[in-house]
Amino acid sequence: MAIQQELSMDLPVIDLDIFLSGPEDSEQVLNECKKAADALITYGALVLHDSRVSEEDNSIFLDLLEDYFAQPTEALKKDERPELSYQIGVTLENTEKPKCAVDEPCLRIIERLDPAERPLDISAHSPDPKCRFFWRMSDKPPYATQFPSLNASNIVPEKDSLRERWTPIMEQWGKSMKNA
Numbered sequence: 001m002a003i004q005q006e007l008s009m010d011l012p013v014i015d016l017d018i019f020l021s022g023p024e025d026s027e028q029v030l031n032e033c034k035k036a037a038d039a040l041i042t043y044g045a046l047v048l049h050d051s052r053v054s055e056e057d058n059s060i061f062l063d064l065l066e067d068y069f070a071q072p073t074e075a076l077k078k079d080e081r082p083e084l085s086y087q088i089g090v091t092l093e094n095t096e097k098p099k100c101a102v103d104e105p106c107l108r109i110i111e112r113l114d115p116a117e118r119p120l121d122i123s124a125h126s127p128d129p130k131c132r133f134f135w136r137m138s139d140k141p142p143y144a145t146q147f148p149s150l151n152a153s154n155i156v157p158e159k160d161s162l163r164e165r166w167t168p169i170m171e172q173w174g175k176s177m178k179n180a
Helices: 016-021 027-042 055-069 073-077 104-112 160-179
Strands: 013-015 047-049 089-091 132-134
Touching: 013 016, 013 027, 016 027, 016 047, 055 160
Parallel strands: 013 047
Antiparallel strands: 089 132
């Protein structure tokens, strides 16, 4: 019987300021790179600290999304746009399937990996368990396009307490990310 190692979800915090201020071959930068690589290998995720992004903006954004995803599924479903390949609005859990689940060349690469380095079993073709919200941070193209999702407006939730603050907070957070 295999013993499954329990992983802590205390994700490592990678200090982006170290990369921005030090020479790229310094010991401190290399250690932070190793820490980031180890986090991605172990968890598939990490937390970035970047002093160019305000903690207040981060908290306001997280509060908004917590309020949004606390809504009933029926309310969230109103913001789905499968006809636009989920390129705007919400994508609910168990909607997206990993590409490698059906991509033979990708499956062959995974088979060649050491078992300890392989991703979770995708052979059952299980959909991704996470939810996400896609908010485009660009203007509509100034020309005709054959891609309907590029012509679509961003989705703003209907609930009054969300609708009032949604666009300013999403735009502020997006600008923070783009400017960082």
